Amino acid sequence: MLQRPQRGDPVWVWVLHGWAITAWGLIALVTLITMLGGAPTDRKLGILALTAVLALCYAQVRRPPGDRLPGGYGYLGVLVVVLGLLSYLGDGYGVFYAVTLSQFVVFADSPRGVILCSGLGALAITVGGSLREGGQAEAFLGNTLSSLGVWAVAVGMALLTPRALAQRDERAALRAELKDTQLELAEVYQRQGAAEERERLAREIHDTLAQGFASIIVLAEAARSQLAVDVHRSAQQLQSIEQTARENLAEARVLVGAAPSSGVAPGSLAATLRRTLARFTEDTGLDVTADLADIVCDQPTRIALLRCTQESLANVRKHAAASTVGVVLTQGADAVELEITDDGRGFAVEDSRGSGLDGMRKRLAEFGGGLTVTSSLGDGTRILATIPLALDGQV
Known part of the structure; x- marks a missing residue:
């Protein structure tokens, strides 16, 4: 069954769905004119009942997949029967076959199915119209010729639609591939950004905190070794240790985002x-x-x-x-x-x-x-x- 058209689908797919929707407006209009006309009441009721049944079946198959009854061919079977009966009940109702022609393409799942089902529809309106006109040979021949003309259009649609659907599927595959590529690129950029940020942090830690701690270790060792020999020098080294530790603390706050600047005074x-x-x-x-x-x-x-x-x-x-x-x-x-x-x-x-x-x-x-x-x-x-x-x- 042809799905609802999506953005980027070929024009032909949109035309088919637009045609299917417009058909119901024309069917409703013709039915309303018949109801307001001078046709016999029983014929009016029969036409109204047939169009109502067809509309209910259409609504059922167009519902979301989890709620609708299975099978577009079931609806097409109802459509063929309704077209034949309408052609029998009312003069000119055979035009509904041309109006609903796109529905054979929408609900059949293969070109062969479209050709077969639309052929049955042509046969139904031919038989219904001929019976309404008394079953004369001239009437049957005329109805047959007009039905064959419309059926030829259906065959053309059946042959054209697969190409449009293949084009749609190709575009959909390209869009999906493009989306996947964009996601992969986004992940690559994210990983690259994370790696660069880790490298930047590692460099900052090496150039600030690690050097500061190394300096503290050297100064502490020197202060300890000279504590008994040169107290003044040891005091200077302890002061340097304190200053270096304060600077390291400031740099650490910068690295974790607790300070707004680089830690280096302007x-x-x-x-x-x-x-x-x-x-x-x-x-x-x-x-x-x-x-x-x-x-x-x-x-x-x-x-x-x-x-x-x-x-x-x-x-x-x-x-x-x-x-x-x-x-x-x-x-x-x-x-x-x-x-x-x-x-x-x-x-x-x-x-x-x-x-x-x-x-x-x-x-x-x-x-x-x-x-x-x-x-x-x-x-x-x-x-x-x-x-x-x-x-x-x-x-």
Whole structure:
């Protein structure tokens, strides 16, 4: 049975359903005219009863699947009988066959079924009309010719409809495939977004909380070892531990969304780096030289360069065994450059397996920048971070 048309169905499917609905308006109109006309009462009642039975059967098969009686062919059988009886009762009622022609297509489930059932309808109105006219040969021949003409239209509809339905099914399959693809893409984007967010959080934790805790451990060990020798130095280290713990707490609140900003106070990049270097000198006692240009940049860029500085200094503290550290911040023609060097033991860059350098590269890549690491065993290390300038000369 042809289902109700959906958005995107071929025009022919909509025409069939529109035709089926319009047919009932015409049937109701003709029946009303007959009731108001001068036909005998018994004939009027017979016509009214037949159209009422047909309407009730139609309403039953058009109900939702769970409520209707099974089988569109049962309704078509009733339709054939009613058409034959109406043609017998009233002159001109054979036109109902043409009016209801689309219903044979709607309720039959195959072209063969449409051709057979509509052929039976043509036979029914031919026989009914001929009997009403006395069964004469001329009347039978005339009714047969007119019925065959309408039946030919039904055959054409039966052949045309499967193509329209195949086109509808193809479009429906394409729509379903497109919807599935969209859902898959949405899931991919969601997983990708979740992975990127996890990676971002891991990088932030490594560059803030993990470095802070590592610093606290180093300071605590130093304070404990010098507690009996240099009380003043131990007190300074304990103060640094307290300050680092407070900073870690602030960063933790930022990461869990309890604080509105990055945890880095706004201000000049050079001033921010000087405070970081001063803390580093106080905690480690290393000699730090700094040449920091007063560069104007936005807060995200300032945070990126600060994190690179913090990560580089943490590596110096943990791995380099250096005595001096140099930090240079300059603004070139097309990029800002941050260079951090030390005179420590160095390392083989190609053998590095830590996540710190990789995190720095990814952080700088978000701004279109890059990271260059130069080092070898016994020759110290040079870290160069670059971020391109915007068109207005700012970063």
